[in-house]
Amino acid sequence: MKTKKGFKMRTLLGEHIIVAEGLEQVNFNKMISLNESAAYLWEAVEKKDSFSVDDLKDLLLAEYEVEEKIAAEDAKAIAERWIEIGIAEE
Amino acid sequence: MTNYYKVAGHVFGVEIPDANPLCSQISQYEPFTCPAVDSPVFSLVLADSVNDEGKSLVYSGSEESGEPVIRLYSLPDGWISEVAICPGRPISSRLYMSKDFSAGRLQILRPSESLFALNNALMLMFAFRTAGMSTLEMHASVIVNGGRAYLWLATSGTGKSTHSSLWLKHVPGSHLLNDDNPIVRVMEDGHVEVFGSPWSGKTPCYRNEHYPAGAFTRIRRADHNAISRLNNFEAYALIYSSSSGFKFDPHMGDDLHATFEKVVGASPCFVLDCLPDADAARVSSGTLLKMYE
Structure with a gap:
């Protein structure tokens, strides 16, 4: 999968948000709030040509002390969520 | 010339x-x-x-x-x-x-x-x-009361001007600063100042005056009157969607974000669910003016 063009992650008074700022997303009228781990993942993959759910899992394992099974579940959930809200695609 | x-x-x-x-x-x-x-x-x-x-x-x-x-x-x-x-x-x-x-x-x-x-x-x-x-051209109607500017924000036709009219009629000491395109500027000391402009939509109200921002309030049509404070995330979305400027240019996007963040950090933002009636002005003024009593 890959992130869609035209989105920008920004910091708002200490919180992480994603806003549509590229012309590709001129009609996107949502704003997304990210928690710390989602922001860490987004930053790690947003410039990549493509990444997999496994890549997200490995990133989580590299940064957080979690069991591999939990990391895999979290990675899958966040990938599905990104696609559902339209900021990433297969 | x-x-x-x-x-x-x-x-x-x-x-x-x-x-x-x-x-x-x-x-x-x-x-x-x-x-x-x-x-x-x-x-x-x-x-x-x-x-x-x-x-x-x-x-x-x-x-x-x-x-x-x-x-x-x-x-x-x-x-x-x-x-x-x-x-x-x-x-x-x-x-x-x-x-x-x-x-x-x-x-x-x-x-x-x-x-x-x-x-x-x-x-x-x-x-x-x-x-x-640090300047934003905003889509808003603005009432001045007690030396502070109160901005009503919403898409066209929702009732920004109507809510201003209700304050003019029912909240003593109110006057209109601008009815469509006020200018909002974060000043050097960090406070937010609201300026009148030569652009005011269909209402000829071109006042060269400025006041510190009292509050930014989103107007939403409803079957009752109630006002509540927005969190930073909601406030940012409100300021972002109500400001002119070309967010799709990377440099301007960075500049606008910096200003939005300062406005959100320095100004209280609300959402007002309201009817077009006198009680709506009573509800909004009750909360907004009280902050500065």
Whole structure:
């Protein structure tokens, strides 16, 4: 999968948000709030040509002390969520 | 001759040939007249022709009925903007802007729409040029009460002006600062100041006054009256969606974000669910004015 063009992650008074700022997303009228781990993942993959759910899992394992099974579940959930809200695609 | 105007502390110059009928139509700018300066933030000249060879479309606004249509093109050395009064109508004017929006040339194609074209060109240049100067051109109606400015924000037709009218009628000591396009600026000490402007939609209210921001309030139609405070995330979305400027240009996007964040950090933001009745003004003023008692 890959992130869609035209989105920008920004910091708002200490919180992480994603806003549509590229012309590709001129009609996107949502704003997304990210928690710390989602922001860490987004930053790690947003410039990549493509990444997999496994890549997200490995990133989580590299940064957080979690069991591999939990990391895999979290990675899958966040990938599905990104696609559902339209900021990433297969 | 060149006239100079100072809006929200930013001076710009407008050069219109003396014989042009527009000279007698721009009274809305008079309250903002100021002495000539050597380096205005931008200047606009009326031109017989504008060269737009090699333009490529970068942005086309949504075409809603009754609303002006704006298209923005890029050129190797600047920008072209074309506007029409509403969808389906021929374009009124063509505006060339230099890369940094400091110099503009406006070619009017439909003389009967000259004032519309001039207002649009100046609003566009003002918003784009001052985006990097902690300044926002906002879509709002603004009431002043107790020395503070209260902004009502919503898409057209929701009831911003209506809520202002309710304050004028039911909240003693209120007056209208602007009914459509006030200017909001984060000052050097970090406080947010709200300025009147020569642009006010359909209501002729062109006051050269400014006040510290009291609150930014989103207006939402409902079957009851209730007001609640927005969190930072909701407040950012409100300010973001109510400000002009070209977020799709990376530099302007960075500048606008910095200003949005400062506004959200310094000003209370609310959402008002309301009916168009006197009780709505009682509910909003009860909460908003109380903050400063």
